[in-house]
Amino acid sequence: MTSRRDLLKAGAGLAAALGLSRAAFAQSAAGPAVAGAVPFEPKPGSWRNFQVVTTLNVAAPPGAAGPAQAWVPLPSYSADDWFRPAGNSWTTNAAAAEVVTDPVYGAQMLHLTWKDGQADPTVAITSRFATRDRATDFSRPGSVAPLSAEERALFLRATDLIPTDGLVKETSDRITAGKSGDLDKARAIYEWMVENTYRNAATRGCGTGDIASLLKSGNLGGKCADLNALYVGLVRAAGIPARDIYGLRVAPSKFGYKSLGANSEVVSKSQHCRSEVWLEGFGWVATDPADVRKVVLEEPPGKNALDDAKVTAVRAALFGAWEGNWLAYNDGHDITLPGSGGHKLGFLMYPQAQVASLSLDCLDPDSFKYVIRASEFAA
Numbered sequence: 001m002t003s004r005r006d007l008l009k010a011g012a013g014l015a016a017a018l019g020l021s022r023a024a025f026a027q028s029a030a031g032p033a034v035a036g037a038v039p040f041e042p043k044p045g046s047w048r049n050f051q052v053v054t055t056l057n058v059a060a061p062p063g064a065a066g067p068a069q070a071w072v073p074l075p076s077y078s079a080d081d082w083f084r085p086a087g088n089s090w091t092t093n094a095a096a097a098e099v100v101t102d103p104v105y106g107a108q109m110l111h112l113t114w115k116d117g118q119a120d121p122t123v124a125i126t127s128r129f130a131t132r133d134r135a136t137d138f139s140r141p142g143s144v145a146p147l148s149a150e151e152r153a154l155f156l157r158a159t160d161l162i163p164t165d166g167l168v169k170e171t172s173d174r175i176t177a178g179k180s181g182d183l184d185k186a187r188a189i190y191e192w193m194v195e196n197t198y199r200n201a202a203t204r205g206c207g208t209g210d211i212a213s214l215l216k217s218g219n220l221g222g223k224c225a226d227l228n229a230l231y232v233g234l235v236r237a238a239g240i241p242a243r244d245i246y247g248l249r250v251a252p253s254k255f256g257y258k259s260l261g262a263n264s265e266v267v268s269k270s271q272h273c274r275s276e277v278w279l280e281g282f283g284w285v286a287t288d289p290a291d292v293r294k295v296v297l298e299e300p301p302g303k304n305a306l307d308d309a310k311v312t313a314v315r316a317a318l319f320g321a322w323e324g325n326w327l328a329y330n331d332g333h334d335i336t337l338p339g340s341g342g343h344k345l346g347f348l349m350y351p352q353a354q355v356a357s358l359s360l361d362c363l364d365p366d367s368f369k370y371v372i373r374a375s376e377f378a379a
């Protein structure tokens with residue numbers, strides 16, 4: 001069991017050992033000036049090494065009494081060409097801390113339980129990983145090992161929040177009418193998303209990912225967990241495997257886009273969901289129509305037109321490429337939190353906690369409370 005003082009000392013010592021520099025991060029966040037035609041061109045290159053420290057202080061809400069428990073997502077996604085998790089460690093005063101793996105998707109979380117009456121339930125989790133840019137050259141299809149029958153079925157099937165029939169199927173069929181081949185269909189759905197959806201600044205967090213409600217409303221506004229889930233559902237309805245990946249922005253955009261990076265060491269509200277589509281000859285291909293709409297709304301000066309140079313550059317790149325300033329937690333859906341009395345999540349991207357049977361608000365880190373800090377270090 002580790003005291004809070006020891007926990008803070010350990011964190012400070014680790015930061016010093018790695019030579020982490022707030023000034024260097026701030027300089028990186030400044031980025032290049034964005035003006036005129038912007039060369040937003042992620043390409044595979046050097047690997048970058050990061051650590052993320054997630055610190056929870058589980059605060060009991062007024063009137064709540066009972067034992068506390070928490071579930072914290074861990075980077076469990078792995079892709080040889082762009083993302084390599086490098087392990088997790090933690091210090092805590094919890095009575096028990098166990099890594100739990102979702103049996104369907106392999107999503108991992110640290111499940112912590114504290115004794116009833118434990119003062120200041122606390123944990124600090126350090127996760128390390130390496131990542132880099134990725135991009136697909138659509139002019140050069142290659143020989144790619146096919147998905148297994150089990151994987152194909154998993155990434156075609158409906159989830160609680162991503163149905164593939166009814167209005168989702170009807171919409172997908174309209175978009176892909178006359179298109180031949182999975183590449184043309186997936187690209188058509190991507191372009192439809194960019195043209196017909198919008199980022200809604202009033203949406204809490206990253207959204208809920210309830211795509212049936214989104215389509216039924218006719219109001220196609222939301223944030224990344226809504227819009228990229230809609231893309232995944234429409235693509236699956238067209239018979240093409242696709243998936244959401246839930247993660248966290250951890251560094252500024254090296255291309256100078258303020259809206260596409262974490263511009264502070266504190267990344268507690270920098271969660272971001274991305275999407276992938278499986279294409280024969282190319283394998284898993286990066287896509288992110290939600291970030292195109294984020295650039296439209298938020299990239300300075302804001303409320304940009306679709307034909308703005310900043311938008312067109314990102315729109316062209318984000319069907320096939322991503323920038324490697326992002327942590328991938330998992331690609332899971334319908335995640336059950338063990339020990340929570342059957343509580344299930346549409347996706348696991350935020351720390352979760354309960355005091356007795358009362359769930360804390362994972363979208364309000366200041367009252368929860370939790371802090372997530374990201375920093376880059378030399379290998």
